[in-house]
Amino acid sequence: MSLIEHRIQDRRFTHYINKALKAGYFEFKVYQHNIVGTPQGSIISPILANVFLDQLDQFVEKLRVEFEKGIKPRKNPLSINLEGQSKIKGNLELVRKLSVEARAHNYIDFEDPNLRRLTYMRYADDWIIGIKGKLQDTKDILAKVKEYCEGIGLRVSPDKTKITNLNQNKALFLGVEISRSSNFVTKFTRVTSSSSTKKYNSRQLRMTAPLQRVMKILTDNGFIQNKKPAPRFLWLHKSHDQIIQLYNAVFKGFLNYYSFAHNYSSLVSLLNNILKQSAAKLLAAKFTLGTKSKAYAKFGPYLTSPNKISFLRPSYKANELKLKVKSPYFLENIKGL
Numbered sequence: 001m002s003l004i005e006h007r008i009q010d011r012r013f014t015h016y017i018n019k020a021l022k023a024g025y026f027e028f029k030v031y032q033h034n035i036v037g038t039p040q041g042s043i044i045s046p047i048l049a050n051v052f053l054d055q056l057d058q059f060v061e062k063l064r065v066e067f068e069k070g071i072k073p074r075k076n077p078l079s080i081n082l083e084g085q086s087k088i089k090g091n092l093e094l095v096r097k098l099s100v101e102a103r104a105h106n107y108i109d110f111e112d113p114n115l116r117r118l119t120y121m122r123y124a125d126d127w128i129i130g131i132k133g134k135l136q137d138t139k140d141i142l143a144k145v146k147e148y149c150e151g152i153g154l155r156v157s158p159d160k161t162k163i164t165n166l167n168q169n170k171a172l173f174l175g176v177e178i179s180r181s182s183n184f185v186t187k188f189t190r191v192t193s194s195s196s197t198k199k200y201n202s203r204q205l206r207m208t209a210p211l212q213r214v215m216k217i218l219t220d221n222g223f224i225q226n227k228k229p230a231p232r233f234l235w236l237h238k239s240h241d242q243i244i245q246l247y248n249a250v251f252k253g254f255l256n257y258y259s260f261a262h263n264y265s266s267l268v269s270l271l272n273n274i275l276k277q278s279a280a281k282l283l284a285a286k287f288t289l290g291t292k293s294k295a296y297a298k299f300g301p302y303l304t305s306p307n308k309i310s311f312l313r314p315s316y317k318a319n320e321l322k323l324k325v326k327s328p329y330f331l332e333n334i335k336g337l
Contacts, residue, residue, distance in 0.1 A: 003051060020044050049124040052152075059148050060120045060129065063141060067133075070115035121173075128173045138163050166205070176261070177208045209258040209267045218274055223250075229277035231285055240283065240305040247279045248312045255314060264318030276311055279303055 001021075005014050021044075116137065119130035129145070131138045142163065146156045164171040170179040181204045218224045222232045235243055254271055261267060280292035280303060289295050295303065302310040 003055075004048075007051075017044065017048075021048075046124045053122060053125065055152055056127070056145075056149065057120075057122060060118075060145070063144060064118040064120065067118045067137070067141070068116055072115070123174055126174060128171065128178075135163070135165075170208075172210065175210065175213065175257070177206075177210045179206050179208070180204070181206050206262045207260060208263040209254075209261040211263070211266065211270055214254065214267065214270065215274075223274060223278045229274045229281065231278055231282035233282070233285070235282060236286055240286075241307050241309045243279065243282060243286070244303060244305055244309045244311055247275050251275050251312045251314070259319045261318060265316040268314050268316050272314065276303070279311060 001014065001018055004017060005011075008014055113134075115132070117130075117132035118141070119132075121128050129141060131141060142161070149156050166178065166180040170177040172178075215224065222230065222234060224230055235246055238246065251271055255264075255268065258264060258267055277292060280295040283299065283303060284290060284292050284295040287295070287298070289298060299305070300310075302313065304310040
């Protein structure tokens with residue numbers, strides 16, 4: 001409240017915010033009241049999180065300015081040496097062998113000690129920090145963030161905050177898995193129309209939908225039982241049109257959220273298989289058809305209603321998202337404050 005009252009002079013308005021923070025709620029006819037934090041899902045929760053955690057944003061920005069150094073990474077000496085040897089004339093077999101070996105290494109030295117970077121992103125109380133540097137650098141940054149959070153009355157959850165090496169594992173942020181590709185990608189950039197091209201070998205960052213997590217969400221909400229698609233009987237009383245529209249809404253919700261994912265086509269296949277079978281089984285139960293195959297036979301492959309409402313026909317092509325972050329280490333915090 002002191003932060004809010006410092007920025008907002010209207011005491012009638014700040015009084016309403018104070019009352020909203022102290023207000024309780026009913027859960028199954030039982031009054032609940034928690035004076036710590038804002039109610040989950042409250043309209044003021046993300047707003048107040050941004051107001052309060054602006055302090056953290058400014059602190060991390062200062063860390064970034066102090067931490068970063070260098071302009072661009074040096075070239076990998078090993079790759080340059082192999083590439084130079086591969087230009088030897090006469091022994092074509094040796095040239096071919098050395099060229100293949102050179103392409104197996106990064107053209108850029110990602111372990112250049114004279115280049116350090118820090119990338120920070122926060123959404124409400126979820127944040128992630130990317131560190132291009134050493135593991136000890138990452139540990140030092142985490143220690144400083146923890147100390148600062150304690151100084152403003154927050155606690156970084158030790159269970160939900162961890163250090164992830166993207167060369168080996170995946171970091172989860174806002175329901176998206178961030179990892180580094182296992183394959184090298186070679187890019188060619190022509191300097192001029194007559195000069196040779198530059199080569200850059202890199203393991204690109206990947207952002208993927210966590211399919212097992214998606215399966216768990218569908219299971220928790222009744223679309224899957226015993227690892228198989230199941231009818232969501234909560235919608236049994238709905239009309240044919242409403243049932244298809246509700247399934248399409250769930251389908252579109254996942255596809256819109258993960259529209260940029262590198263495994264988008266796999267996600268589409270998974271959702272299409274589970275949700276369509278679940279819908280077919282629900283329609284079979286509603287119209288006493290017995291089996292999902294009879295539902296397909298009656299309503300067609302897209303379970304079309306008499307009013308021409310059909311199951312979603314999704315595209316398997318994702319929206320392209322270019323990632324330029326090359327941080328090897330990520331500090332990951334999922335609702336850790």
